[in-house]
Amino acid sequence: MDIIIPIKQVPETSNVKMDKETGTMIREGVVSVINPLDLYAIETGIQLKEKFGGKVTVCTMGPQSAAKALKEAIAMGCDEGILISDRKFAGADTWATSYTISEAIKQLGSYDLIITGERATDGDTGQVGPGIAAWLGLPLATYVSKISDVTQESIIVERLVEDGYQILQMPLPALLTVVKEVSNPRLPTLRGKKKARAYEIQVMNAADLQLNEACIGLKGSPTRVIKIGYPKVTRSGKIVKASGDTGLNDAVDALLQFLEEKELI
Amino acid sequence: MSHVWTIAEQSKGKLRAVSFELLSRGRKLADKMGTKLCAVLLGANVSDESLQELIYRGADEVYFVDDHRLENFVVETYSNVLSDLIRQYKPHTILAAATSSGRTLMPHVAIQVTTGLTADCTELDIEEETNHLLQTRPAIGGNIMATIKTPNHSPQMATVRPKSSRPLALERTRQGKITRLALKEELLDPRVQVIGYREDTEEFANIEEAEVVVAGGKGMKKAENFTLLRELASHFNGVLGASRDAVDRGWLPYPHQVGLSGKTISPKLYICAGVSGSIQHLAGIKTSEYIVAINQDPDANIFRLADFGIVGNLFEVIPLINAKLAARKQKEGE
Ligand SMILES: Cc1cc2nc3c(=O)[nH]c(=O)nc-3n(C[C@H](O)[C@H](O)[C@H](O)COP(=O)(O)OP(=O)(O)OC[C@H]3O[C@@H](n4cnc5c(N)ncnc54)[C@H](O)[C@@H]3O)c2cc1C
Numbered sequence: 001m002d003i004i005i006p007i008k009q010v011p012e013t014s015n016v017k018m019d020k021e022t023g024t025m026i027r028e029g030v031v032s033v034i035n036p037l038d039l040y041a042i043e044t045g046i047q048l049k050e051k052f053g054g055k056v057t058v059c060t061m062g063p064q065s066a067a068k069a070l071k072e073a074i075a076m077g078c079d080e081g082i083l084i085s086d087r088k089f090a091g092a093d094t095w096a097t098s099y100t101i102s103e104a105i106k107q108l109g110s111y112d113l114i115i116t117g118e119r120a121t122d123g124d125t126g127q128v129g130p131g132i133a134a135w136l137g138l139p140l141a142t143y144v145s146k147i148s149d150v151t152q153e154s155i156i157v158e159r160l161v162e163d164g165y166q167i168l169q170m171p172l173p174a175l176l177t178v179v180k181e182v183s184n185p186r187l188p189t190l191r192g193k194k195k196a197r198a199y200e201i202q203v204m205n206a207a208d209l210q211l212n213e214a215c216i217g218l219k220g221s222p223t224r225v226i227k228i229g230y231p232k233v234t235r236s237g238k239i240v241k242a243s244g245d246t247g248l249n250d251a252v253d254a255l256l257q258f259l260e261e262k263e264l265i
Numbered sequence: 266m267s268h269v270w271t272i273a274e275q276s277k278g279k280l281r282a283v284s285f286e287l288l289s290r291g292r293k294l295a296d297k298m299g300t301k302l303c304a305v306l307l308g309a310n311v312s313d314e315s316l317q318e319l320i321y322r323g324a325d326e327v328y329f330v331d332d333h334r335l336e337n338f339v340v341e342t343y344s345n346v347l348s349d350l351i352r353q354y355k356p357h358t359i360l361a362a363a364t365s366s367g368r369t370l371m372p373h374v375a376i377q378v379t380t381g382l383t384a385d386c387t388e389l390d391i392e393e394e395t396n397h398l399l400q401t402r403p404a405i406g407g408n409i410m411a412t413i414k415t416p417n418h419s420p421q422m423a424t425v426r427p428k429s430s431r432p433l434a435l436e437r438t439r440q441g442k443i444t445r446l447a448l449k450e451e452l453l454d455p456r457v458q459v460i461g462y463r464e465d466t467e468e469f470a471n472i473e474e475a476e477v478v479v480a481g482g483k484g485m486k487k488a489e490n491f492t493l494l495r496e497l498a499s500h501f502n503g504v505l506g507a508s509r510d511a512v513d514r515g516w517l518p519y520p521h522q523v524g525l526s527g528k529t530i531s532p533k534l535y536i537c538a539g540v541s542g543s544i545q546h547l548a549g550i551k552t553s554e555y556i557v558a559i560n561q562d563p564d565a566n567i568f569r570l571a572d573f574g575i576v577g578n579l580f581e582v583i584p585l586i587n588a589k590l591a592a593r594k595q596k597e598g599e
Pocket residue numbers: 036481482483484485507508509510511522523524525526527528538539540541542543544545546549559560561562565577578579580
């Protein structure tokens with residue numbers, strides 16, 4: 001079973017700065033990690049490989065420094081790492097990103113499964129996985145919480161929906177986006193780290209992929225960020241202390257009064 | 266031509282509440298542009314009364330693609346059908362719900378019809394001169410609000426967070442047109458089959474669409490203690506949520522997890538007890554209308570975001586709240 005896992009490198013801190021001109025994020029000087037939600041995709045891929053054989057290829061579209069994320073994934077147990085990188089890709093929205101990644105995947109030859117994270121914690125859209133499936137015409141299951149059965153030709157998965165789990169059977173190759181419930185990510189091993197250090201990441205740029213330039217980067221993105229605002233994080237709420245019997249009673253009465261005022265009870 | 270569309274959702278033939286929330290959003294936009302508002306629904310076994318309710322709650326027109334093979338959401342076929350409708354009718358704007366189906370369908374459609382899509386918007390407006398849809402959404406864990414537009418592509422598309430708007434009141438005098446459409450065979454994609462359904466073990470886990478969410482964290486100490494919160498939630502017809510620590514300990518299943526690696530919610534009221542308020546947890550609750558926190562630590566981060574906080578032992582505070590709410594209810598009943 002050959003599996004491709006697109007992963008994203010995201011800033012670790014939640015205090016990221018934005019470029020007011022372009023509306024894109026300033027990444028310089030921020031520690032980057034693998035999107036935490038992509039770890040579940042990576043773990044799922046490695047487990048499937050361990051069970052059925054084959055190989056796991058991770059790929060990421062990002063700056064040269066995103067090679068570090070690929071190495072981390074290899075240290076966890078992935079086999080190959082592909083960096084899709086070009087200045088021309090900068091500023092891509094989910095439409096252009098999913099186009100670029102799907103073109104790169106076409107270059108990678110045959111595969112049985114593509115697994116992405118549910119969403120990236122920075123952009124927070126969850127649109128790239130479904131977008132790649134649409135570009136490649138692959139059957140798609142989003143919010144996958146469990147892989148119940150895999151055969152040569154098909155896969156049965158459970159996907160998390162609003163009031164339960166929908167069970168889907170789909171032919172391979174297919175694309176899954178997975179949620180946290182699907183697996184428990186492992187830590188890199190010492191051996192894995194050694195392998196990752198020696199591994200030479202393959203790089204693909206716009207020319208290698210013969211991309212339609214009108215479809216990549218900021219120029220190829222239908223959406224534009226036109227304004228960035230910083231919402232007030234703190235609310236100056238009322239805080240009461242419930243200490244001692246009267247304190248407790250008064251605090252709860254004050255809460256009930258608050259709920260009444262706001263017409264919540 | 267150039268209408269505003271909302272994508273209504275149904276489950277087992279019944280319209281989901283978010284369908285009406287979208288109409289109240291759509292109504293404002295359509296009125297601002299002086300155009301019509303249409304609700305588009307894919308499904309089966311939907312009653313005439315339900316379709317009529319879409320009109321009573323703001324739609325001028327309803328397009329219902331009615332076929333038993335559309336009973337369950339399957340993205341491939343749904344995306345083919347919606348893309349086909351878009352090519353045919355050329356709507357100006359499409360709003361869908363940021364639900365498990367809306368967030369799957371719309372990015373798929375965006376590729377098929379070559380346009381932009383903004384996820385999980387909390388505010389929408391129309392730019393005066395251009396009629397562009399201005400789409401505002403939280404990003405980076407709610408730390409920024411980004412306003413996004415799609416200047417050169419059509420339609421303008423956004424998904425909207427459930428519970429971030431109220432449905433319009435039922436107006437039984439509203440008139441509108443209902444059109445039933447047949448499913449074109451060539452749009453049916455048979456590859457993915459829905460072969461089953463499993464309900465969540467906890468009675469109701471739909472925390473994204475709940476008006477009131479009552480959540481517990483590590484401070485709840487053990488699973489059994491969630492009965493306190495269950496009782497509290499029952500006073501509000503609310504549902505249970507949990508911090509990641511509580512979920513990781515197995516006190517509630519994952520669909521109840523609130524936060525960065527769980528769900529982002531915008532209920533009218535969020536009550537939490539024994540939750541410290543880590544950045545990752547706060548990322549999931551920032552757009553709640555009111556936040557009430559109970560924590561014994563006066564310096565707990567959760568109090569920064571609380572509209573009302575009680576510093577105290579939750580094992581004393583919650584039973585007393587429950588008792589007082591029960592007494593209040595009894596008094597009202599008399
Ligand atoms: C990548 C990543 C993603 C994450 N995603 C999420 C997420 O989606 N959701 C999430 O919640 N967390 C998430 N976390 C974890 C987060 O960092 C915190 O560890 C977690 O939120 C803490 O949960 P808690 O508040 O229940 O526990 P704690 O931080 O241990 O807080 C327990 C609180 O209970 C209070 N308490 C104890 N006893 C009582 C009592 N008797 N009465 C009143 N108060 C009491 C204490 O004062 C304390 O403040 C994530 C972390 C990472 C790194």
